[in-house]
Amino acid sequence: MWDNPDNLVFTNEVGGHLTHVTVYKNFKRIVKSLGLEEARFHDLRHTYAVASLASGDDYKTVQENLGHQTAAFTLNVYGHVTEKMKEQSAQRMEGFIKGITNL
Template structure:
């Protein structure tokens, strides 16, 4: 099992979703297929249909493709979300070990092999930061 620390806005969205699921459970009564007890809810899948059951993979795929098309990326694949996360994390200052852990890579070397092009950009940004630091010393 991999534990990550999502951004606060992600946690807020998940809490909203949890509340919607609780409301759906009340509305569906005995038809609810998901968690029945608090312990089951803690271990349950996060995204469910209106009756608490598993989402069909094609349903998830269709929704992601629709969202991708709406932002002008109709050729985007589900796995591209992972790459986007990794690149943006590295470009915005996350260290390689953190990104490695969040992605579940066995080694930081593998993460760097896959996202080495990002480290080149990071080198440029680092050089600019150092230049600013030196200029501000005086």
């Protein structure tokens, strides 16, 4: 009976697509159990984007992964992550410059 021609990771009992109602109800049940009742499903997307950028992914990669039309849109929405990235960049440049001056 198993039928999963799209090679889905999350399926119903016979390998088919999950309905949006099933996903939403289970999401709400999980966030309630974690004490995050105000969390929205869309917040997962935002969390992914911020974590991706914070871990060093470039804006173009994140833009493509999220399906945004342009990297500029991604930068406008998630630009607040850049302060930490600027600090990390400055630290990397300081290390690079110290490495050159020690030659």
